[in-house]
Amino acid sequence: MARFPRTEAEVIALAEAMITGLTANAVLYPAPPGAVLDLTNAKTVSNMALILLAVSRLFCSFVEFVFQQAAFYFAVVEYHTARSF
Known part of the structure; x- marks a missing residue:
């Protein structure tokens, strides 16, 4: 199971990985x-509180996106299941 980073170095590494992954x-x-722009700016300023806030916001946005996608796929499955009967 994934865990949220606890040290400053781990948080900065997570921020860098998120920026790289989303932009690449x-x-x-x-x-x-x-929040990606916020994260990039916070990392540039090297303000730990801003980095934590930006990482948290980005993580929440990602979780919301995943739930939206899951709801969409469940609706598609439900639609096709209803049509098959």
Whole structure:
């Protein structure tokens, strides 16, 4: 199970990984949440509180996106199941 980083170095590493992943995969994430810009700015300033806030916001945006996708796929399955009867 994934765990949230506890040390400053782990948080900064997570921030860098999130920035890299979202910007390198523009096809998968054509409109990443605005928190990516916040995260980049916070990392540039090296303000730990801002980095934690931006990582938390980005994580919440990602979780919300996952739940929206899951709801969509469940609706598709429900639609096709109803049509097959």
